[in-house]
Structures are given as structure tokens and as C-alpha cells.
Amino acid sequence: MGAIELENIHKSFGAVDVIKDVSLNIPEGELTVFVGPSGCGKSTLLRLISGLDQPTSGRILIDGQDVTRRSAADRGLAMVFQSYALYPHMSVRQNMAFGLENTRMPRAEIASRIEEAARLLEIDPLLDRRPGQLSGGQRQRVAIGRAIVREPTAFLLDEPLSNLDAELRGTMRAELAALHGRLGKTMIYVTHDQIEAMTLADRIVVLRGGVVEQVDTPLNLFNAPANRFVAGFIGAPKMNFLPRPDGRTMGIRPQHLRLGEGGLPVTVDMAENLGAETLIHGRSEDGHTLLAMVPGQVTPERGDVLSLQYDEADAHYFGEDGLRQ
């Protein structure tokens, strides 16, 4: 249960096309991450799946059933909002019970579901507190708990970690991955943070301007990006792009460059020593900026000319149309 299919989804707001002919197949139990820059349509796509917005055209199927015109509540999905959307005047327990009460579920059943979810998320001591009395991380857990108690066919998570500080984000990311493993439910996760996407996803959907650029596993996206945009978006630091005389562009990741004789001559602008590795900012002979992440501690001076080598197998080539060749 929880397979989601999108068929030729199109969404316009007035004259602006936000989602353009998107077709996707999200298998049951998979954690799929929608990633892309701001305004790429990833949150809109999630809202279309949730039923909070209606597509202009196209079909949405859940477990083979067309739910395109069904209300959000009738799709059997649960959503975790970026702002958590917890009711501030209700206790954690009331927040978690609210949706279940709508279904006229017996009180005992509601109580048992809340207890179970609270235990799973370790929020049992917080059940009688109000959201205002909780930290960001605790609120996040409550928001997830509210989704879990509904026992949905799939979870939709809209940038759920973006309001947390970096350290907590890392912890919650690991917890979410573990939670997905335990629940085994389909999850669609929206983020603009490609590290979140890479670490959490079974598959990543890269979006740009309302169009799906590539759908693949995190490593496949990293190793074989379908086009120049994906190559530049996935991976940190960003891939270097160097134009070739034949009109193509060569892409090489900073991690794949190393110091060695007879390589690319690069004039150093700045070096950032991170301890285990050094990030060198420089310029190639024809003036293109270049980043190299070399192992160990290197301390070049500004203006030094270094020689950077790479393996041809690590180079990516993109045609004038931006597609991988």
C-alpha cells in the first residue's frame, strides 16, 4: 500500500505554469525526495499529491486508484508541514487526537495510538504540554507523531527540518531515516538541501522550473548526472565546469581533483583548510573559476600556480544542449 503515480501533471497559477507535464512513479515503501532550487515547484507538487491543491490537468493515482478529484482527507495521506502546523491552544495529546476524532474513532483506540506513537518518538513525557512549551526538535517529533497516529498509506513531508539548527537537523535526519525503516511506509520528502536528499532518499527527483530533470538513486545522480543542471546541483562543493574547444563542457567534481605534475595549471585565489582536506579556490588558464578539494592540509599562497590532476573516468561531458554525452 502507498504506491503513488503522477500522470502528466500540469499546474498553472493564472498565466504562470508552475508544474509542467510531470509524470512519476513512486513505489510502495520508498522514501522519495523532491529536491531543487527555490521556485522549482517541489512544494507545489507535494501539495498536488496531498490534495491541498488541484492540478490543472493530469492524474494522480494512489495504489492504482485515481484520486485526482478526491479531497485531501480522502486520500489516506498525512502531511508534516514546514512550520509543523501544530494547534497552539491544544496539548500535544489533543493535537495528535484531533484528526482521529474527526473519524469518530473510539476514545480507547485514539489513546492507544497516541501512546504508541509517543513511545516510538520518545515524546511520552510531553503529551500534556502545549506546542509553545516545546523546543523546535520536540515540535518536529509531535508533528511527525500527529501524522503517524493516522496510519496513513504515505507520509508527505514539506521541508520538515528547515526550521531546526544545523546540529539538530543532523540528528533528526538520522531519526527520520530510522523511522522510515521501522514504519516501512511510502514517504515523499521535499527539501532544497541536497545533503538531506542524498542522505535520506531511496530515490531523488530533481526538479527545475516545474520540470523533472532526473529521477534516480542518490549515488547514480552523483555519478551519472543526466545533464549539467543536475551535475551542478547534486554534490557539495559544486562540480567544476570547463568549456572544451569542441563546444562541449567538461564537468569534474572538486573531490576528483588532486595535486600532481602535468595536470591542469590553476592559479590559487584562496585556500580553505578544513583539517582533513583543503578546499582550494582558483582559476584555470582561460580564467574559469575552479574548486579543488584535496586531501590533507595544503597551504598554497594566493597567486601560486598548482597543477591539478584527475582521472578521465571521473570527468563528465555535456553537449551544447546541456545533456550528458
Added chain:
Amino acid sequence: MSNGGATHYLTAPLRWLARAADVPLRAWQRMTGQGGMIALFLLPNMAIFSIFVLIPLGMNALYSTTGGVEFFLADRPYVGGEHYARLMDCENYLEPRSCRDDMFWIAVWNTARFVIFQVGVMTLVAMITALILNRAIPAKAFWRAVFFFPVLLSPVVVGLIWRWILQRQGLANLAMFEMGLEPVNWLTDRFWAFFAAVGVSVWAHMGFYTLILLAGLQAIPRDLYEAAEMDGTPPFRVFYRITLPLLMPNLLVVLVLALIRAVQIFDEAYVLTGGGPGTSTMFMTQYIYESGFANLLRNPGLAAAASILMALVLVVLTLCQLWLSRRAGGDR
């Protein structure tokens, strides 16, 4: 000439004033310290507040302990709490005719009835209007302005407009006549006159309270409604489990402000009905005004005592409002 140049010339007198005041101000600060400067800057406002509020309030309290018809305090004999005793002398407070000053108690009960109806109806209508204006309706800004417009009118203008509409041969009866209905004595029938006063007051003040409620509604995050939508919450449950509790701080402020204002009802009702027919629309403020200034046997002391009693009611309501505002502020 550049904008900066124009500003330079326009602010020249201010700069001259600042330079002229600089020396005495610095001397004052040296003598009195920071406290003295604060007092100096507060002085103009406090002087105006004293002249128009504090001193009249004190004089009013003094007047309430004096008798006679003279206006100058020095000419008035001291009578102690006689006026208060007269106002409170009642066999049965619910039956004004059993009271020594029956008109005062008629006015008290008329005001109480008015407050209950006016505040109740107005809060309800303001809430419904705010809920509608908070939705994605066409020409939202226009409708917002339409509902707020009467607030900008002078109460006397409001009274005159509605008297013109509701009088025996007014617009309302003309419209009813055109529709084949019997005309109604809106302003000369005891029942209709009271509710005309309530209705006109609601019309005149509703826009202000609608705006407060609308601001409260707009402060409720959209995500909460979307979360409720995902949960399949029926609209009425959304209203009473989400909207109403989150709007409660604004609603309480509206209720108390409307109460305070309704207790002071005078001008539009006085212009509309003149307190009539009989005494059916005579409210507290009208009683005070007529006792003190308009009646043939004017009694400024009695009017002052009545206004002190009314002020006590208003103080209690104002304290309620302050307490509720602070509590709402604390909740946030």
C-alpha cells in the same frame, strides 16, 4: 532644486529652534538630571490631560457633593452624599417606579438592555463580516472600506441619516410602501425605537470591531487550516476548535471595548429618537446631560453624582479590558 535642498530650507526654522533651546535644555538637565528631562517632555501632555480630564474629574467629584442650581462651585452649598443617597434610594432596583429618582433607574435599565443587545448583535455581525472578508472574495478591499466607512462618520451625522431613513415618511417606509407593506413607526413605537437605536449603533460601530477581528483571523497561520483539511475536519469543527479559540484574545478585547462604548451611548441615539418615545430610549448619558443642563429644574450635583457612578462602571470594564489584553499578550 534637489529634494535634499528643499528639505534643508523647510527644516531651517526647526534647526534654529533647536539651537536656541540647546543652552537652556542643557542647563535644565545639569540641574535636574535625566528625571527632570523626562518630566519636561511629559509636561505639555500632562498639562493638557490635567486641564481636560483630571481637573474636570476632580471638580465633578466635588460638584456631586454640592446642591442647588448655581454653576459656580463657590456658590453651591455642601450636601455630602445626599445625591448618591437619592440615586440609590430604591425599594426595588428592578422596578424604577419604586425608586426616588425613577428616571435614573429607567436610564440604567435602558442602558443595560441596550448594552446586552447592541454588544451581542454587534459582536456577532462583526464576527460574521470578518469571516466573510477573510475569505477570497472579489473586491475584498472595497468591501472592507464599505464596512469601515460608517466608523468615520460623526455620530450626529449617523443619527441624522438614520432619522431621515426611519422617520414616519422616511426612506424605509417609502420602500415598504412600494413593496406593498404596511409602514412601521420606527421611531415613535417604543419597541421599534429601542431596536432602531440598537441597529443604528451597530451599523455605526461595527466596522471598527470587524477590523480587529479580521486582523485576528489573518494572524491565524494558513497551515493550521491545511492541517485540519488533511485531517478531514468539517468546517463547523474547524471554526469552533481552531478559529474561535485562536481568535479569543481579539474577541475578548472586542467584547470589552464594545461594552465600554455601549455604556456611553448618547449622541447618535439622542439625535435619532431624543430618548423617546416616552423614556424608552433614554440612556444614562442622556439622563446625566438632561439632569445637569437641559431640564427646567436642572441639578448639576445630581448629574455629577450619576456620572461618578457611571465612571465607576467604566473603570471596572476598563480594568477587565486591561487584564484581558495582558493575558492575551502573555499567551502569545
